[in-house]
Amino acid sequence: MKIGFDGKRATQNFTGLGNYSRYVLQILGEYYPGNQYSVFAPTPAKKPLSLLECRSIHFHYPKNQLFKNFWRNSGIVKDLKKEKIDLFHGLSNEIPIGLKKAGIPSVVTIHDLIFYRYPQYYPYFDRKIYELKVRYASKHANKIIAVSEQTKADLINFLNVEESKVEVIYQNCDPIFRSIVTEQEKIRIRNTYNLPKEFLLNVGTIETRKNSLLIIQALKKLKDTIHLVLIGKETPYAQVLKDFIANNNLTSRVHFLKNVSFQDLPGIYQQASLFIYPSKFEGFGIPVVEALSSGIPVIAAKGSCLEEAGGKNSIYIDPNNSDELADQINLTMNNTEKRELMIRSGFEHISNFSNQKIADKLFKLYQNLI
Numbered sequence: 528m529k530i531g532f533d534g535k536r537a538t539q540n541f542t543g544l545g546n547y548s549r550y551v552l553q554i555l556g557e558y559y560p561g562n563q564y565s566v567f568a569p570t571p572a573k574k575p576l577s578l579l580e581c582r583s584i585h586f587h588y589p590k591n592q593l594f595k596n597f598w599r600n601s602g603i604v605k606d607l608k609k610e611k612i613d614l615f616h617g618l619s620n621e622i623p624i625g626l627k628k629a630g631i632p633s634v635v636t637i638h639d640l641i642f643y644r645y646p647q648y649y650p651y652f653d654r655k656i657y658e659l660k661v662r663y664a665s666k667h668a669n670k671i672i673a674v675s676e677q678t679k680a681d682l683i684n685f686l687n688v689e690e691s692k693v694e695v696i697y698q699n700c701d702p703i704f705r706s707i708v709t710e711q712e713k714i715r716i717r718n719t720y721n722l723p724k725e726f727l728l729n730v731g732t733i734e735t736r737k738n739s740l741l742i743i744q745a746l747k748k749l750k751d752t753i754h755l756v757l758i759g760k761e762t763p764y765a766q767v768l769k770d771f772i773a774n775n776n777l778t779s780r781v782h783f784l785k786n787v788s789f790q791d792l793p794g795i796y797q798q799a800s801l802f803i804y805p806s807k808f809e810g811f812g813i814p815v816v817e818a819l820s821s822g823i824p825v826i827a828a829k830g831s832c833l834e835e836a837g838g839k840n841s842i843y844i845d846p847n848n849s850d851e852l853a854d855q856i857n858l859t860m861n862n863t864e865k866r867e868l869m870i871r872s873g874f875e876h877i878s879n880f881s882n883q884k885i886a887d888k889l890f891k892l893y894q895n896l897i
Contacts, residue, residue, distance in 0.1 A: 528562045528563070528613050528614070528893060528894075528897060529562070529563045529565060529610065529611060529612050529613050530555075530562060530563070530564050530565070530612070530613065530614050530615075530616060530893060531565045531566075531567055531607050531610070531612035531614070531615040531616070531631075532548070532551075532552065532564065532565065532566045532567065532615070532616050532617075532618055533548075533567060533568075533599070533615075533616070533617045533618050533619065533621070533622070533623075534548065534566035534567055534568030534586065534618075535568055535569055535599060535619070536548040536618060536619045537549050537552060537566060537568065537572075537576070537578070537618070538566075538568040538570065538571060538572040538573075538576070538586075539568075539570065539572070539573065541574075541789075542732075542760075543638075543813070544618070544619045544638065546701070546813070547618060547619070547636070547638070547674075547698055548618040548619065549576070549577075549578060550698060550699065550701070551616075551618060551636075551889065552564055552566065552578055552581075552584055553577070553578065553581070554699075554882045554885060554886040554889075555886055555889060555890070556578070556581035556583050556584050557581075557882070557886070558882070558883060558886040558887070558890075559886060559890050560581075560582070560583045561583075562583060563583055563585065564581075564583055564584045564585070565585050565586075565587055565610055565612060566578075566584060566585065566586045566587065567587045567588075567599075567603050567606065567607070568586060568587070568588060569588070569589060569592075569595035569596065569598065569599050570588065570592070570595065571586070571588060587606060587610070589602070589603075599623070600623055600624060601623055601624040601625055603623045604623055604624075604625045604626060604629050604631070607623075607626075607629065607631055608629055608631070612631060613631075613632075613897050614631065614632050614633065614634065614893055614896055614897055615631050615632075615633045615634070616633070616634045616635070616636070616893075617633065617634070617635040617636065617664060617668070618636050619636065619638070620635065620636070620637055620638060620657070620660055620661050620664060621635065621660040621661070621663070621664050622635050622663070622664045622667065622668055624663070626667065627667055632669045632896045632897065633667070633668045633669055633670075634668060634669065634670045634671070634672060634892065634893070634896065635664040635665070635668040635670075635671055635672070636671075636672040636673075636674065637661060637664070637665065637671055637672070637673055637674075637678055637682060638674050638678065638810040638811070639674075639678055639681070639808075639809065639810025639811075640661065640678065640681040640682065640685050640686075641736070641808050641809075641810065642654045642657045642658065643658070643681070643685045644681070644808055645736060645807065645808060648734070648735055648736045661686070662686060665682065665686050665688050669896055670692060670693075670694065670892060670896060671688065671692055671693045671694070672693075672694055672695075672696050672889075672892070673693050673694070673695050673696075674695075674696070674697065674698055674810055674811045675695065675697070675810060675811045675832035675835050675836075676695055676832065676835060677809075677810070677831050677832035677835065678695075678810050678811070678832065679693045679695050694888075694892060696885060696888045696889060696892070697811070697835075697879065697880050697885060698811060698813060698816075698880065698885070699816065699877075699880040699881065699882055699885060700813055700816045700817045700820055700880075701789075701817075702882075703789070703790070703792075703793055704792070704793050704796065704816075704817045704820040704821050705820045705821075706793060707797075708793055708794040708797050712794055713794050713797065713798055715794075716791050716794035716795060716798070717798065719791070720784055720787070720791070720795065721782070722756065722782075722795065722798060723754035723756070723780075723782065724752070725752055725753055725754065725800055726753070726754040726755060726756045726782070726798075726799055726800060727742065727746070727753065727754070727755045727756070727799065727800060727801050727802075727803050727856065728755075728756050728758070728795065728796065728799035728801070728802050728803070728818075728823070729742055729755070729756070729757050729758070729759075729802070729803050729804065730758045730759060730792070730796075730802075730814045730817070731758075731759045731804070731806070731814055732759045732760050732762065733757060733759045733760065733761045733762060733764060733765045733768070733783075734762045734764050735762075735764045736806060736807050736808060737759075737805075737806045737807075738805045738806055738807050738828065738846050739757055739764075739768055739805070740767060740768055740771060741805045741846060741847075741849050741852060742755055742803050742805060742852065743755065743768055743771055743772060743775075743777065743781060744771070744849035744852075745849045745850075745852040745853040745856060746777060746780060746781070746853075747775050747777060748849070748850070748853040749853060749856060749857065751780070753780070753800070753856075753860075754780045754781070754782060755780060755781045755782065755803075756782045756784060756795070756799070757781065757782065757783050757784065758784045758785075758787050758792075758795070759785070760785065761783070761785065765783070768781075792817070793821055796817060796818055796821035796823055797821050797822065797823070799818075799823050800860055801823065801824050801825070801826060801856060801859060801860065802814070802815070802818035802823045802824070802825045802826070803825075803826050803827075803852070803856070804818075804825065804826070804827040804828065804833065805826075805827065805828045805844065805846050805852065806827075806828055806831070806833070806846070807828065807830070807831075807846050808830065808831040809831050809832055809833060809836075810832065811832055811835070811836055812827070812831075812832060812833045812835075812836035812837070813836070815827055815833060815836040815837045815841070816836055816877060816880060818873075819837065819838070819841075819873035819874070819876060819877050820873075820874075820877055822870050822873070822874070823870070823873075824841070824842075824859055824866050824869035824870060824873070825837050825841040825842070825869070825873065826841070826842040826843075826844060826852065826855055826856065826859065827841060827842070827843055827844075828843065828844060828845075828846035829843045829844065829845060829846065830846060837873075837876070838872060838873060838875075838876030838877075839872065839876070840868055840869050840872035840873070840876075841869060841872075841873065842855050842859065842869075
C-alpha cells in the first residue's frame, strides 16, 4: 500500500500534534515496513527527524513555496494522484479539499472538540477556522479516528457524526519515558534545572484550560517542604499564577521551567513525587501516559477523558476544588501501599497503549478502506 499523510505537524510542530504525527509514522514504519508512507509537508523540518532514517517513509514538498498553503489545502491532490497514493490520512483534524472527487479514500484523526465546549479559550477567528476544518473533514473523510471515547462522543453530539464512522484508536507516548534513568543522570538533571528535593510535577502549556492555578492553591495547604515544578510554554495565564504565588508567599516553592530538553524530561518525571494534571478538558492527555510510563502516581481531573488515559487506580478530583486536591496529595504521599498500587496499576494500564496494538489497528483500518 501507498499511504499519504499530511506532514505539516510532523515537520513543524514539536509538541502535541507533531508528536502524534511522528508517532503514527514511526510505528507504521516499524511494524509494517512493507508499505510506502509518503509524507506531504509544506516545508522541510527545522531540525533533524529520526523519521528520515526509515526507508519506507518518504517526504514530499511543494515545488513553489509561495503557494504552500494553497498546495496543502487542495493543490496536494494533484501530487497524491501522481504518486498513486492508495489512501490519505489527515493526522491533525483536517484533510485536503477534493480527495473524494479524485477517488482517494481518506482517514482523519480528530484529537478533540474543545473549541466547541469551551469557545472562550480560543480567539474568535482561530475557533472559526478550526470549526470549518473539522466539519469538512468529518463530513468528507471515509473514516474518523478519535483519540479517546470522549472525543468520539463529542463528534456524535456536536457534529452529528454517525457512530459507525468513528473508531477510537489511542496514542502511546514516546518510548523514552519507559527507560529507567540512572542515578548519575538524575543528579545531572537535578543540578541542571535546580530541582527541589520533593516536588509535584505538571507538564503542558501554561494556559487557562490546563488549570494549573488549582495546584498552586492546593500547594498552599501542604507542608512547606513540598514544591511544585511547572514545565511548559507560558501564555498570559502564567501571570495569574505568578500573582497568586507572590500574594501567598509561595515564590520559593513554585518553579517554572521552559525549553526543557526532551531527552531530560524522563529524568524529571522519575524524580517527581506525584504528577498532577487538573486540566478542565482534554482530548486524551498524553502527559498522564508519560507519567504512568515513568512510574509516577497520577492525580488528574474528572470530567473529560483523563480517566481513559490514567486508568482505574489513578486519582480523579473536581477541577474546581483545591481542598480535595490537597487532601488527595497528602493521602497519596503519606501512604506507601497506595502509591505502590497506583504505580503497579499504572504500568498495567499503559499496556493498552502498546505500539504493536495501535499499529495493528491503524493498518487494519487502512486495509478495510482500500
